[in-house]
Amino acid sequence: MHGFPYHNDPMLAFAAEGACKPGGAFIYLSATPPQDMQREVRRGRLAHARVPVRFHGFPLPVPKHLKMPPVGECLKRGRLPVKLVRALKQSLERKAQIFLFVARIAQINRLLQLLRRALPGIVIEGTSSQDPGRVDKVAAFRRREISLLVTTTILERGVTVPRSDVFVLDADNRLFDEASLVQMAGRAGRSKDDPRGRVVFASRQWDRSQRGACAQIRTMNRIARKKGYLNKEATVQ
Known part of the structure; x- marks a missing residue:
């Protein structure tokens, strides 16, 4: 097991191969297995155990699409789409904290601004890999001192x-593949006190990666329902 994303990291894969003893075995734990691994599972060539539900027994939140121009265009115009602002206010009204993902650090x-x-009066901050204060900001976000990050x-x-709640802006950007979209969506609905959450993919185009991410999430929910893993309150909804 490791503490870093294995996805798209050939160096980490190489290190893991070198660390495994001859005759040893690899056990992969992933919410977003790569396509080649999924194909091996479908063909019966890879033994697997699938966990399609969270501990609280509620289905995974399925992302909704919000059509809007690219962030770059919004910045040039100097304003955000009314639909996006309205959706953000809905999340804030239900006292949710908002992860707002963007593709480019330079836009943050x-x-x-x-x-x-x-959203006047709302504590809003931004962070990235280049932000020396990111650890403190994430801690403040956890303490509910920041409402939108x-x-x-x-x-x-x-x-x-x-x-x-989770918002992904420019969800059709090529930097966001299916696996990363599923991971971002997975920030919502993790708590037993707020198991549903909201996930919004905001983009001009509804592309293959977004459709694939939604299909993965729906498949997990379908399996959980079929296996009887969802609790009674969840199945009533």
């Missing part, structure tokens, strides 16, 4: 905030 500061103008995919995994 200017996006913060537009968000603070559109603009971030890159550095927070797509390993961070759990009990009552959170």
Whole structure:
């Protein structure tokens, strides 16, 4: 097991291969197995155990699509789409904290200006791999001192905030593949006190990666329902 994303990291895979004793075995634990591994499972060539539900027995939140221009265009115009602001306010009204993922670090500061103008009185911060204060900001976000955190995919995994919603801007960007979209969506609905959460993929195009991410999540929910893993309150909804 490791504490770093294995996906798209050939160096980590090489190190793992070298660390395995002759005749040893690899056990992969992943919420987003790569396509070649999924094909091996479907063909019956790879033994596996599938866990399609979280501990609280509620289905995984399925992302909704919000059509909007690219972030770059919004920054040029100096305003955010009304539909996006309305959706963010809905999350804030239900006292959720918001992960707002963007594709480019360079857009974060200017996006913060537009968000603070559109949502006055709300504590909004941004962070990335280049931010020396990111650890403190994530801690403040966990303590509910920050309501909306603009971030890159550095927070797509390993961070759990009990009552959170997820927005992915430019979800059709080529930097966001199916696996990363599933990981980002997975920040919502993790707590037994707020198991449903909300996930929004905001983009101009509804592309293959977004469709694939939604299909993966729906498949897990379908299996959980079929196996009887969902609790009674969840199945009533």
